[in-house]
Amino acid sequence: MTVAIRVIPCLDVDAGRVVKGINFEGLRDAGDPVELAKRYNAAGADELTFLDVTASSGNRETTFDVVSQTAEEVFIPLTVGGGVRAASDVDRLLRAGADKASINTAAVARPEVINEITERFGSQVLVLSVDARRTTDPGCPSGFEVTTHGGRTGTGIDAVAWAKEAAERGVGEILLNSIDADGTKEGFDLDMIRAVRAAVKVPLIASGGAGKPEDFPPAIAAGADAVLAASIFHFGPVDMIARVKQAIKEAGFPVR
C-alpha cells in the first residue's frame, strides 16, 4: 500500500535523434526516440524523460514531432526538458503529448516563471531540474551549489535553498542531478539527496552516478522517491530496468 519507487530512463534527443549512443541489439533504429521509448516501456520503465539538447531553436520543431509520436504509442508518463522558458513552451509540449515539462536554466534566471507555469497548468506539470555540485563557497551554506550549462557554470546559489524556493513557488517535483557524481558510475551523492529531502515535501528524483543496480537502494534510503539514469540503461543489458527494480525490491522498497 505504498507508492512504488519510479525508475526513469532519460534519453538525450538532438534534432529528433537520440544522442550519446544506445547499445541495444535488435533495434531497427537505435537513434529513434520513439523506438527506444517503446523498448523501455516494454522493459518496465515507470516513466520516461526526454531531454532536448538541440542547440539551435530552429531544429526544436522536431522535438514536438518526437513527443507526439511517442505519446501515440507509449501509455506511461512522459516528461520533456530542454528549452523550456515560458508557460507557452509548456503549453506546446502538453499539446504535443508530454505529461510534464522540466525546467532548469530559465527558472534560475527568472524564478517567477515557475509560478506562471504552475498557476496555469498545475504543480504536477512542472519538474525543477537542479544540476548541483559540491562547493566550499560560504554563499552556499548547504555545501551544494546550483550550476547551469551542464555543470560548467556556477551560480553561487545554494542548491538546497533553491529547491525549497522552487517547491514554494509551485514545482510538483525536483530532479536532483549531482554534477560531481554524474558519469562516475560510483553511486549517487547521498548527502545531497538527504539535504534536499529534508528541505522539501515534493517528490524527489535522484540522478547522477548510477553504475550498477546496487547503487539505487541507497539513494532511495536517502530520500529519493524516484531514480533517473541514462547510460546504465542505454549501455547495460536489455533487462537492466528489471535488475534495478529487483535490487530496489530486495532492499525493501516497493516497485511496480
Next chain:
Amino acid sequence: MATPKKVTVLDYGSGNIRSAVRALEHVGADVTLSRRAEDVLDAEGLLVPGVGAFAAVMKALKDVGALQWIGRRVAGNRPVLGICVGHQVMFEEGVEHGIRTPGLGEWPGSVELLPAPIVPHMGWNTVEPPENTRLFKGIENERFYFVHSYAVQSWQFDVTQPRMQPPAVTWAEHGARFVAGVENGPLSAVQFHPEKSGDAGAQLLKNWLGTL
C-alpha cells in the same frame, strides 16, 4: 468484430486531453473529442478528463456549458467516466488553499489535501477494489499511475435501501485512505490516470467500454 463503442472525450480546455483520446482509441473505441452538446449527450460513453485545480476545472466546465450534461446523462442511464480532477468534480465540493468550490454533487464528500509527508502523490500505487467491481476485473492487483494532492478521504454514500445497488468503492492510500474509484450505476470515476497506466490502464478502459 463488434462495432466500436462511440465515446466522446469532453473537450473543455483541460491539459493533455489527447492522451485520453489516444488511450481509448488504442483499446478500440470510436472517439470524438468535442464540447458540442449532441456529441456529449448522444455518445455511448462520455469521458471527463481533468488536470490541474478543482476550481479551474469547474470553471472550465461551466464556461463550455457542460455542468448539466453529466447529470443529464446519469439520469438517462448513459455511462460517464471521470478521470483525476474529472473524478473529483463528481463530489460535492473541493477545498484548495482553504477555498471551497462546489462540485457537480453527484456523490457526497469533500476533496481535500492529502495528509502525507510527500505531496503530490505521484507515481504507481496499488488499489483495493471491492468484490463487485467491473472496472478493475482482472487487474485487481495491478498498480496505477496517480498524480494528485487532493482526494476524497471519507465515503459518505452508504446505501441502506435493499433495492438499490450499492456503489462499488475502490480505495488507495497515501498518507490517508482515499477514494481511488467509484462505480455507481452509469457513473464511474477514478482518481488515477488509466490513460497513463500502461497495460493495466488499457485494461481498465477496455473494461469500461465493455459496460457501455
